[in-house]
Amino acid sequence: MADAALAPSAATARTPSPLRKALRSPATVVGLALVALHLFLALFAPLIAPYSISAIVAEGLTPPSAAHWLGSDQIGRDYLSRLMSGGRVALLVSGLGVAVAVALGAALGLVAGYAGGWLDDAVMRVTDALMAIPEIVLIAILVLTFGKDLAALSIIVAVVYTPGVVRVVRARTISLAALDYVLAAELRGETRAHVLFREIAPNLSGLLAVELAIRVSSAVLKISALSFLGLGVSQPTPDWGLMVQEAMSVVFTDPWFLILPAAALSSLIIGVNFAVDGLARAYGVSATEA
Amino acid sequence: MRHEAPRTRAHVETAGLTVTYRDGLGGERAAVRAVDLALARGATLGVVGESGSGKSTLARCLLGHLRPGARVSGGHVRVGDVAPFDLDSRALRAFRGARAAMVPQNPLSSLTPHMTVGAQLGELLRRHARLRGRAARARALELMAETDLPDPASLHDRYPHELSGGQRQRIVIAAALAARPELIVLDEPTTALDKTVESHVLDLVARLQAELSATLVYVSHDLNVVARMCSRIMVMRDGAVVEEGDAAALLRRPRTGYAEALIAAMPRLAPERAPSPATPAGPPVVSARGLRFTHRSPAGLFGRGAVGRPALDGVDFDLARGETLGVVGESGSGKSTLAALVCGALTGGAGSLRLDGRPLAGLARSRPADQRRRIQMIFQDPLASLNPSQTVVDIVARPARLYFGATAAQARAEAARLLAALDVPAETMNRGPRHLSGGQQQRVAIARALAARPDVLLCDEITSALDATVQAQAIALLRRIQSEHGLAILFISHDLALVASIAHRLLVLEGGVARDHGPTRETLLTPGSAYTARLIAAFRRNATAMPSSAVLADENRTKKMLSSGH
Structure with missing residues (x-):
């Protein structure tokens, strides 16, 4: 009797996988679908688009037709084909830049948070200094310094996003380092590298995944803003920010030239945010400090 | 003593009360199942159960409160002439302040x-x-x-x-x-308090309850406290009432095996049952002389940090093989500082600390690997001491790889053997520690410590995060390990009754100073200081509420329960 009474109840109950749990929420499904669509287009748009992005195939500003579903732009290029490719450069540059930012930021944040002392002070003061400069001013200065080819833009994204990642990772490292399993490893006499990369770092993976996704979507927005200002992607490469800027001259006669690229950009940002929210909740990662 | 006068309507009543909550998988789980309750005005009811038994949910329902995601799916609650769940939010606020x-x-x-x-x-x-x-x-x-x-x-x-x-x-x-309420609900009100403080607060609550002739519902996992405060006891498990009745009768003759197990698992201060000193004590493994430590507040912009009162002030002790030294004290007594100095988590202590006659350096990092291996620590919160990104078997395998240069396969095999010996189910080995129950987690932490084949085990409040029955199992496990491996154990706790049930000798700390130090039985019977006497009295006051027959019978019950449990 007593043994049955004392058996741990439901401690080892089977739970469904987090992914399955996440897919129960419609917002998450919509988000994942949008992200998948944008990734697919970014990879394969040139192969499936009806026309080349630079070929002049019609008169300027023709209305939608069977041959050109969204009509043509000011100089007669197929608008649908350009819209499909409009996120490629921004996504590529953001993806590369943020990947570097997350890798570098994670390494610096881990070391600063765990070592503390002068090393922490040094890393954090440089980060603070970078974060004190308004982003758009920092970007403008960097563009004027490094130019605006793909590599330069990627480096700029990396420079702008690293400080934020350093802060988030450092804060999480400090709270993780205070846990008893880290103390247990230190008391066992594990090396600092083991403590950092075997005990602490694996517990940052969820946080880093959230950081990566959220910051890529924010970087895409920033690159588009740069292109709009003429500091980012330049003709003839199609880019949503640039397309919005081109649409400014015809905004009262042909407003869809403004609405379509803006909607494409928004759908990517919204998609990433929905997907990250849903996945982070299902996997139990807090996205609040991101 | 009967509380429900016939024909009078009960003051507080629930009938068939069922509370369910969404479990995040689209399903619903019952937190409270069909609970009937009837209390006369001025009655005192203790609700006991382990974590997850639904006792807090039930208590909150009496004030018309539900956690988010929960709902009353059956039955009703009534307090006086009020049904809290029928009130609108304004009326409910008024009810909560003024009447309950x-x-x-x-x-x-x-x-x-x-x-x-x-x-x-x-x-x-x-x-x-x-x-x-x-x-x-x-x-x-x-x-x-x-x-x-x-x-x-x-x-x-x-x-x-x-x-x-x-x-x-x-x-x-x-x-x-x-606002002079007619119903007072207390949910574990003294769990965060030291024992002597708890004792005063309980006296206070009892006095005020009598003055107001309020109905009292006292929720606790601590049967000792409930026995002292309440005339009726209700035992809950998995949301249902297992047993309910007059407090004295229930404690003396529990009708169900579950209540019996709960009663048996309560640590009780009984000097005659304290372990006698380990016979051939032998030379000490760990010996401390004049141990002193002062926390330094962080250095400011100018000058060094201020130096306060020492956390530990000239403490001596010896710990021999096969012996358990119990360190007791309230918060701020320096008992955790003592553990931190011995295991090497703190540096800057004064006095001498030796392991087998050789001095121990301050930080673990600056000790030789062999000294680090021989002293192993078990922590208060088992979940926080196990890395959630590692599997159970990898956690336990690590010391063998680190200290004995075992191959991955050897270390895992050794870990599996240890886990099996400590009754951790084999199917949990490749899972993360979060998937285990609290008791299983603490077994994993103990297995990790044993994997280093230590001579000294430091246990800092290792059972305070566990339910009473699980706590009793953990203590039995430690005793078994000690007799099998001849370990020296430094057992630190604020719970004198618990320490007295396992320690051969006691060290009582107050404000960093040793107030008493000697064999457990003698220290309990003839305390050497007023502080120790006061501490014993605080535990006694609770224990006297427990009937002596239960005390006499429970040793056998614990044994039966533990042996049939595995």
Whole structure:
């Protein structure tokens, strides 16, 4: 009797996988679908688009037709084909830049948070200094310094996003380092590298995944803003920010030239945010400090 | 003693009360299942059960409160002539302040940090007693005096963080009683308090309950406390009532195996049952002489940090193989500092600390690997001490790889053997520690310590996060390990009754100073200091509520329960 009474109840109950749990929420499904669509287009748009992005195939500003579903732009290029490719450069540059930012930021944040002392002070003061400069001013200065080819833009994204990642990772490292399993490893006499990369770092993976996704979507927005200002992607490469800027001259006669690229950009940002929210909740990662 | 007078309607009543909550998988789980309850005005009911038994959910229902995601899916609640769940939010607020009051577990989180305690009492008095200005202040001071707070006039204008834990809990009690409620619900109100403080708070609650002739519902996992406070006891498990009845009768003759197991698992202060000193004590493995440690506040911009009162002030002890030294003290007594110095988590202590006659360096990092291996620590919170990103078997395998250069396969095989020996189910080995129960987690932590083949085991409050029955199993496990491996154990706890049941010798600390040091039985029977006597008295006062027959019978029950458990 007593043994049955004392058996741990439901401690080892089977739970469904987090992914399955996440897919129960419609917002998450919509988000994942949008992200998948944008990734697919970014990879394969040139192969499936009806026309080349630079070929002049019609008169300027023709209305939608069977041959050109969204009509043509000011100089007669197929608008649908350009819209499909409009996120490629921004996504590529953001993806590369943020990947570097997350890798570098994670390494610096881990070391600063765990070592503390002068090393922490040094890393954090440089980060603070970078974060004190308004982003758009920092970007403008960097563009004027490094130019605006793909590599330069990627480096700029990396420079702008690293400080934020350093802060988030450092804060999480400090709270993780205070846990008893880290103390247990230190008391066992594990090396600092083991403590950092075997005990602490694996517990940052969820946080880093959230950081990566959220910051890529924010970087895409920033690159588009740069292109709009003429500091980012330049003709003839199609880019949503640039397309919005081109649409400014015809905004009262042909407003869809403004609405379509803006909607494409928004759908990517919204998609990433929905997907990250849903996945982070299902996997139990807090996205609040991101 | 009967509380329900015939033909009189009960004061507090639930009938078929069922509360369910969404479990995040689209399904619903019952937290409270068809609970019937009837209490006469002025009755005292203790609700006991382990974590997850639904006792807190039931208690909150009496105030018409549900956690988010929960709903009443059957039955009803009535307090006097009020059904709390039928009230709109305004009426419910009025009901909660004026007629029913709750004293929660953590007094700090139920007080607003940016308001003085006087202002918070004033707010309640304004709302429920329509008192303002000078009248409100006078009444607040009166309430504070009623709860035995020293110097109410000066405490009135302080902030919650400036008060001690016991003082805060008294303020919360004063607030609960501000409007003279007819129902007082207490949810583990003394769990966060030291034993001597707990004792005072319990006396206070009993006195005020009698004065107001309020109906009292006291939720706790601690049968000793409930036995002292309540005339009726209700035992809950998995949301259902297992057993309910007169407190004395239930404790003396529990009708169900579950209640019996709960009673048997309660640590009770019984000097005659304390382990006798390990016979051939031999030379000490660990010996400390004049151990001193002072926390230094962080250095400011100018100059070095201020030096306060020492956390540990000249403590001596010896610990021999096969022996358990129990270190007892209340919060701030220096017992955790002692553990941190021995295991090498703190540096800067003075005095001598030796392992087998050889001096131990301050930080673990600066000790030889062999010394680190021979002293292993088990922590208070088992979940926090196990890395969630690693599997159970990898956690336990690590020391063998680190200390003995075992291959991955050897280390895992050794880990599996250890886990099996400690009754951790084989199917949990490749899971993360989060998927285990609290008791299993602590077994994994013990297995990891044993994997280093230590000579000394440091146990710092290792059972305080566990339910009573699981706690009893953990203690039995430690005893078994000690007899199998001849380990020296330093067992640290605030719970004197628990320490006395396992330690051969006792070290009583107060404010960093050793007040008593000697064989457990003698120390309990003839304490050498007024402080120890007071500590013993605080535990005795609870224990006297327990019938002696239960005390005599429970050793056998514990044995039976533990052997049939595996």
